[in-house]
Amino acid sequence: MQFPKYKLEKREKVPNWLRLSLPFIAIGISFIFSSIIILIAGKNPITSIYSIFYGALGTRLGIMETLVKATPLFLTGVAVAVAFKAKFWNIGAEGQFFAGALAATWAGINHFNLPSILYIPLLLILGFVAGSLWAIIPGFLKAKLKVDDVVTTLLMNYIMIYFVTALLEGPWRDPVTQWPQSILISTNAEFPKLFARSRVHLGLIIGLLVILAVYIIIKYTKLGFNIRSVGANPTASNFLGINVTKTIIIASLISGGIAGLAGVGEVAGVHYKLTENISSGYGYTGIVVAMFAGLNPIGVIFSSIFFAVIITGANYMSRVTGVTSFIADVIQGITLIVFLAVLIFYEYRLRRIK
Amino acid sequence: MRDILSVTFAIGLLSATLRMATPLIFATLGELFCERSGVLNLGIEGIMLFCSFTAYMVTYLTNNIWLGILFAIIVGMIFGILMAFLTVTLGISQHVSGLGITIFASGLSLFAYRQIIGSPTIPPTIETFKTLTIPFLSKIPFIGPILFDQYLLTYIALILVPLIAFIIYKTNFGLSIRAVGENPEAADALGINVFRTRYLALIIGGGLMGLAGSFFTTAYFNMFLYGIVGGRGWVSIALIVFANWDPKRVLLGALLFGGVDALQLRLQAIGFRIPYQFFLMMPYVVTIIVLILVARNAIAPSALLKPYKRE
Numbered sequence: 001m002q003f004p005k006y007k008l009e010k011r012e013k014v015p016n017w018l019r020l021s022l023p024f025i026a027i028g029i030s031f032i033f034s035s036i037i038i039l040i041a042g043k044n045p046i047t048s049i050y051s052i053f054y055g056a057l058g059t060r061l062g063i064m065e066t067l068v069k070a071t072p073l074f075l076t077g078v079a080v081a082v083a084f085k086a087k088f089w090n091i092g093a094e095g096q097f098f099a100g101a102l103a104a105t106w107a108g109i110n111h112f113n114l115p116s117i118l119y120i121p122l123l124l125i126l127g128f129v130a131g132s133l134w135a136i137i138p139g140f141l142k143a144k145l146k147v148d149d150v151v152t153t154l155l156m157n158y159i160m161i162y163f164v165t166a167l168l169e170g171p172w173r174d175p176v177t178q179w180p181q182s183i184l185i186s187t188n189a190e191f192p193k194l195f196a197r198s199r200v201h202l203g204l205i206i207g208l209l210v211i212l213a214v215y216i217i218i219k220y221t222k223l224g225f226n227i228r229s230v231g232a233n234p235t236a237s238n239f240l241g242i243n244v245t246k247t248i249i250i251a252s253l254i255s256g257g258i259a260g261l262a263g264v265g266e267v268a269g270v271h272y273k274l275t276e277n278i279s280s281g282y283g284y285t286g287i288v289v290a291m292f293a294g295l296n297p298i299g300v301i302f303s304s305i306f307f308a309v310i311i312t313g314a315n316y317m318s319r320v321t322g323v324t325s326f327i328a329d330v331i332q333g334i335t336l337i338v339f340l341a342v343l344i345f346y347e348y349r350l351r352r353i354k
Numbered sequence: 355m356r357d358i359l360s361v362t363f364a365i366g367l368l369s370a371t372l373r374m375a376t377p378l379i380f381a382t383l384g385e386l387f388c389e390r391s392g393v394l395n396l397g398i399e400g401i402m403l404f405c406s407f408t409a410y411m412v413t414y415l416t417n418n419i420w421l422g423i424l425f426a427i428i429v430g431m432i433f434g435i436l437m438a439f440l441t442v443t444l445g446i447s448q449h450v451s452g453l454g455i456t457i458f459a460s461g462l463s464l465f466a467y468r469q470i471i472g473s474p475t476i477p478p479t480i481e482t483f484k485t486l487t488i489p490f491l492s493k494i495p496f497i498g499p500i501l502f503d504q505y506l507l508t509y510i511a512l513i514l515v516p517l518i519a520f521i522i523y524k525t526n527f528g529l530s531i532r533a534v535g536e537n538p539e540a541a542d543a544l545g546i547n548v549f550r551t552r553y554l555a556l557i558i559g560g561g562l563m564g565l566a567g568s569f570f571t572t573a574y575f576n577m578f579l580y581g582i583v584g585g586r587g588w589v590s591i592a593l594i595v596f597a598n599w600d601p602k603r604v605l606l607g608a609l610l611f612g613g614v615d616a617l618q619l620r621l622q623a624i625g626f627r628i629p630y631q632f633f634l635m636m637p638y639v640v641t642i643i644v645l646i647l648v649a650r651n652a653i654a655p656s657a658l659l660k661p662y663k664r665e
Contacts, residue, residue: 037462037465041465041466041469089449091453141646141649145646145649145650146649146650147642147645147646147649148591148592148595148645148649150396150449150588150591151588151591151592151595151641151642151645152642152645154585154588155585155588155589155592155638155641155642156638156642157585158584158585158635158638159635159638159639162631162632162634162635163631163635165631166629166630166631166632169629169631170629284457287453287457288454288457291450291454323469324465324468324469326461326464326465326468326469327465328461329457329460329461329462329464329465330458330461330462330465331461332457332458332461333454333455333457333458333459333460333461333462334458336450336453336454336457336458337436337440337451337454337455337458340440340444340446340447340450340451340454341440341444341446343446344444344445344446
């Protein structure tokens with residue numbers, strides 16, 4: 001008996017069915033790998049993975065919580081996507097998220113005498129500006145001084161988080177409970193809920209609107225063209241007369257601002273105060289979300305929901321099966337790696353050699 | 355305030371500098387192998403975290419630190435193979451592959467720790483390395499306690515610097531690494547196997563990152579904590595630029611960062627009326643400033659970030 005032989009052959013064009021099915025293939029393969037890890041941990045992978053999906057999608061409460069978790073991911077995901085499109089390696093969404101949360105908290109705990117219709121936009125504007133300012137530093141350093149953006153954005157996450165901790169353990173510490181968290185923000189600054197008996201809030205709509213706006217900017221505006229062009233080839237863009245420096249700085253500004261909005265949403269929509277662990281890694285998950293969406297803003301919607309399912313479901317699963325909820329982080333990592341690996345089939349195909 | 359000017363303070367500070375620099379020396383030398391061969395390895399942070407966990411776990415289970423370190427190195431090498439498969443064989447973006455590995459390895463560390471140890475109020479500790487006091491030499495005033503009363507891993511790190519400089523600049527293997535990192539097409543034409551060389555560089559690099567990770571749980575602390583590596587992998591990525599991809603300057607960069615880290619710890623202990631978090635920020639702030647100062651003159655290996663495809 002002879003094994004059939006295959007070889008990799010370069011593709012001319014990516015068929016649509018492949019473009020759509022590849023993420024599902026990646027999810028399937030990554031669940032196989034995750035199952036092996038769950039098996040090694042001595043648990044049943046089938047009940048574990050089933051309870052992830054049941055916990056996230058099987059009940060009304062589960063679906064609502066999944067939407068709550070998807071909300072910040074919409075924003076951090078599309079923030080990372082914009083930056084990566086311009087090849088600005090913004091790994092700093094986590095820090096920019098905290099910058100936004102910080103600004104929103106500042107405005108919220110000052111209890112300005114404003115109606116909701118003004119208070120909420122104030123939070124959003126301040127959060128966007130704070131995130132932008134935090135991102136524009138590495139953006140400027142990259143564009144003007146050729147300082148590596150990966151390192152600066154990453155290290156600035158640590159600086160921002162220490163700064164937030166200093167505030168929460170110092171001047172902003174809750175005077176009543178003495179916990180390292182801020183006091184509650186003004187009720188007029190709180191995001192309204194979208195559905196009764198759930199935590200789903202205005203942030204969901206804001207997230208979707210931002211995604212739509214980014215989609216339009218990237219696809220139909222001159223700025224979007226410049227961003228794509230700089231990302232594809234900065235040298236050629238320069239010859240085309242595109243101001244590469246300016247484009248990178250604007251991309252960093254948009255990206256950081258959107259990540260900041262995610263922070264605003266968690267403060268004003270979910271917790272109504274600032275805590276040290278308000279993020280649970282949304283900035284980093286945003287990278288996975290953006291990559292899995294192929295940096296496509298609309299794809300970010302589906303990708304965010306998928307990872308929100310994993311995060312929400314993993315919490316439920318850990319209560320039921322005793323597999324810790326950190327499996328969600330493992331699945332995120334595996335899914336990203338597997339997805340990257342199968343992406344090669346965009347470029348090549350297997351052909352059987354006779 | 356007078357404490358800062360005393361000799362005891364200086365000895366303590368310099369000795370701690372060397373100690374804090376140790377994992378950075380290993381990690382940055384590891385990254386040096388990768389980048390010299392043309393591959394940026396952003397998996398470094400996650401690899402260090404998972405290997406610090408591995409060293410802890412194996413030591414915890416076997417009561418043998420050496421076994422812990424050995425496994426950390428092996429696991430680091432396996433991650434090196436994974437990184438090589440993604441970036442060398444498949445030719446995927448090095449940025450994203452590395453971040454993917456960091457996200458995966460970090461998640462796996464937290465998952466495995468929680469699954470095996472659970473979440474007890476007091477994390478279980480392990481027996482760690484004691485400092486190895488070298489007889490006679492450690493008695494030399496001032497220099498003795500700084501240089502000759504350190505962990506074994508610190509001595510190894512110091513020996514590795516000239517050794518790796520020798521490998522990179524004076525051996526055929528080092529020449530191959532530099533060749534595939536500068537001009538893979540030319541190296542290929544000269545009969546150097548680009549793929550094999552890059553695989554080897556990433557495997558050695560991963561092993562060194564594993565060794566770096568093991569320092570945190572077998573010498574520096576005696577337990578595993580989620581934030582134990584705390585961005586030092588990313589600092590290494592900055593140090594390699596500072597060092598201009600030269601092993602000897604890696605030592606200088608690691609000592610600089612280790613010095614700031616040691617200093618901020620001492621300033622915290624003295625108790626200024628500034629929140630301690632501002633001292634914790636110092637190493638990261640200094641790293642960014644240093645990076646800004648050197649960025650203009652940094653010359654990266656020409657083929658860094660470029661996958662090699664043989665037509």
